Amino acid sequence: MQFKLGPLPECPCAATVETVGEWWSILILRDAMQGFTRFEQFQRSLGIAPNMLARRLKHLTDSGIFERRLYSTRPARHEYVLTEKGRDFFPVIAAMVGWGNRHFAKDGPALLLADRSSGRALDPVLVDSASLQPIDADTAMAVAGPQASPQMRERLAMVAALRPIPSSNG
Amino acid sequence: MQFKLGPLPECPCAATVETVGEWWSILILRDAMQGFTRFEQFQRSLGIAPNMLARRLKHLTDSGIFERRLYSTRPARHEYVLTEKGRDFFPVIAAMVGWGNRHFAKDGPALLLADRSSGRALDPVLVDSASLQPIDADTAMAVAGPQASPQMRERLAMVAALRPIPSSNG
DNA sequence: CCAGTAACTATCATTTTGCAAGCGACATCA
DNA sequence: TGATGTCGCTTGCAAAATGATAGTTACTGG
Numbered sequence: 001m002q003f004k005l006g007p008l009p010e011c012p013c014a015a016t017v018e019t020v021g022e023w024w025s026i027l028i029l030r031d032a033m034q035g036f037t038r039f040e041q042f043q044r045s046l047g048i049a050p051n052m053l054a055r056r057l058k059h060l061t062d063s064g065i066f067e068r069r070l071y072s073t074r075p076a077r078h079e080y081v082l083t084e085k086g087r088d089f090f091p092v093i094a095a096m097v098g099w100g101n102r103h104f105a106k107d108g109p110a111l112l113l114a115d116r117s118s119g120r121a122l123d124p125v126l127v128d129s130a131s132l133q134p135i136d137a138d139t140a141m142a143v144a145g146p147q148a149s150p151q152m153r154e155r156l157a158m159v160a161a162l163r164p165i166p167s168s169n170g
Numbered sequence: 171m172q173f174k175l176g177p178l179p180e181c182p183c184a185a186t187v188e189t190v191g192e193w194w195s196i197l198i199l200r201d202a203m204q205g206f207t208r209f210e211q212f213q214r215s216l217g218i219a220p221n222m223l224a225r226r227l228k229h230l231t232d233s234g235i236f237e238r239r240l241y242s243t244r245p246a247r248h249e250y251v252l253t254e255k256g257r258d259f260f261p262v263i264a265a266m267v268g269w270g271n272r273h274f275a276k277d278g279p280a281l282l283l284a285d286r287s288s289g290r291a292l293d294p295v296l297v298d299s300a301s302l303q304p305i306d307a308d309t310a311m312a313v314a315g316p317q318a319s320p321q322m323r324e325r326l327a328m329v330a331a332l333r334p335i336p337s338s339n340g
Numbered sequence: 341c342c343a344g345t346a347a348c349t350a351t352c353a354t355t356t357t358g359c360a361a362g363c364g365a366c367a368t369c370a
Numbered sequence: 371t372g373a374t375g376t377c378g379c380t381t382g383c384a385a386a387a388t389g390a391t392a393g394t395t396a397c398t399g400g
Contacts, residue, residue, distance in 0.1 A: 010280045012270025013200050013263060023191050023357095030183050033307045035332035039378050045325075049358045054379060064273075075366040077377065082307070085273050090307040091296035092269055093183060095262040100182025101315075103234075103255050109315035110180045110322050115298075116311045116335055123299040126261035128285075128292040132302055135294050137203045137252070137260040141286045145271075145279035152280050155215075162205035165286055193388095209347050219389045224348060245397040247346060 010152055019063050020089065024048055024056050030093050032066070032086065037079040065089070091126075098124040180322055189233045190259065194218055194226050200263050202236070202256065207249040235259070261296075268294040 008015040020026060024046065031045050043053055057080055060066045065086040071079045094113060101109040113122040126135045133139075141160070144153045178185040190196060194216065201215050213223055227250055230236045235256040241249045264283060271279040283292040296305045303309075311330070314323045 008274055011200075012267045012275060012279060012281055014197060014270075015274045016266040016270040017193060017196050021191075021193050021196060023187060026187050026191060027184060030181075034312060034329040036329070040376085043378095049360090050379065051381080052356095052358060055357095072377095075364095075377075077366095087307040088272065089269055090310070091294075091305065092262065092265040094296055094305055094310065095265045096186040097182045097312075099259055099262055100184075100186040102258065104178055104185045105182060105315070105317065108317045109182060110318045111182060111312055111326070112315045113305065113310050114313040116309055119313070121313070122305055122310060124296050124305050125299045126264055126294050126296050127302070129295045130293060132297070135261065135264050135283065135292055137257040139286055140260070140264065140283050140292060142204060142267075142281050143284040143289070143291070145275070145282045147275065147278045148280045156281070159204040159206070210345080213347095219391085220348065221350085222387095222389060225388095242346095242397095245346070245395095247397095 010149060016092075020060070020065070022056065022059075024052060025060060026093070026096070028053075028056055028060065029065070029082075029086065029089055032080070032082050033090055033093060037081055039078075039080070042080075060086075091124075094124045095126060180319060186262075190230070190235070192226065192229075194222060195230060196263070196266070198223075198226055198230065199235070199252075199256065199259055202250070202252050203260055203263060207251055209248075209250070212250075230256075261294075264294045265296060 008018055020029065027046055028042055031042055036042055036045060039050075039053065039057070042048065042057075043050060046053070048056075057066060057068075061068050061080065064083055066080040067083050068078050069081050071077055097111070097113060101112065113124060114120060115122060127133060128135055141163070142156060144156050148156070178188055190199065197216055198212055201212055206212055206215060209220075209223065209227070212218065212227075213220060216223070218226075227236060227238075231238050231250065234253055236250040237253050238248050239251050241247055267281070267283060271282065283294060284290060285292060297303060298305055311333070312326060314326050318326070
């Protein structure tokens with residue numbers, strides 16, 4: 001599956017995967033969220049080969065997740081600063097941290113999230129912004145949005161038939 | 171970066187990426203969350219080559235995300251059912267759907283999440299379970315957990331120096 | 341017997357990854 | 371005036387992963 005930067009898929013999840021769905025991209029973003037901005041910082045932190053890092057940073061920059069900013073003119077040097085779009089990816093990283101801690105950290109986590117000003121540990125959960133009720137696989141479903149294509153609507157009708165709504169006689 | 175199913179990295183985010191961080195795995199999980207269970211369903215839905223699908227399903231099954239369950243003995247047939255660990259991955263998918271909709275669906279989303287019983291649209295946000303305050307890149311930080319290794323602690327101390335806490339004279 | 345379905349496996353070309361080395365532009369030191 | 375170091379890459383190439391196509395096994399139903 002190549003990364004074409006062409007028309008993105010209709011499904012928002014597939015569009016996200018197409019943009020950041022490579023092994024290293026997530027880890028680069030994880031480090032960027034912590035304040036890393038420079039080529040050499042990412043390289044040392046991740047142990048990634050420089051050509052791979054250059055490719056990933058270019059892809060993420062072309063995707064509008066990083067802004068390539070000149071920080072020194074005399075030796076021309078650039079740093080990679082997260083855009084608003086890039087910073088907004090944080091919930092995905094945090095959800096991954098939460099899942100990783102719940103399922104892999106049997107003896108307690110090695111890393112967790114905390115509030116930057118109070119230092120209090122944070123327990124990330126995904127909720128609906130209006131009701132503040134947790135969103136999970138059993139209570140949520142995918143439905144067609146206003147811009148859904150006929151194929152998307154057909155597909156969603158098909159998957160709705162797979163899992164009838166509970167407490168209804170279907 | 172190969173997927174070894176050996177000792178997972180200490181960082182929960184890296185452990186998550188190592189487990190599900192391949193292009194197709196996320197999309198397979200997306201479909202599984204919607205009720206897909208069979209090889210042929212995934213294959214038709216994704217347009218994935220059968221050998222690739224077999225490899226991914228094997229990896230996800232070995233990782234404890236799917237359970238391979240016999241649903242017919244006479245022609246021996248198996249289906250892939252999400253485990254508790256697999257279903258718990260839903261917030262990551264939902265966070266990706268939210269990010270994709272916010273940044274790629276300019277004319278309105280093609281797909282969104284809704285409550286299965288009420289049908290009301292859901293707006294996924296990541297919050298702290300105790301305070302119910304949103305978690306974002308500016309207000310959250312990574313800190314060492316009880317099981318952090320000395321290297322992890324050193325690294326986190328280093329990144330903390332990169333981004334001094336706001337409203338403090340550093 | 342023939343067609344069809346489900347879940348694969350085998351083969352092999354293409355694509356991606358990643359190691360090692362080198363490069364260009366400058367800064368710093370002797 | 372070199373000599374060395376830093377930073378941000380690029381190039382070349384081998385190894386690994388991906389993915390298209392075809393084939394297999396084991397049945398069911400007519």
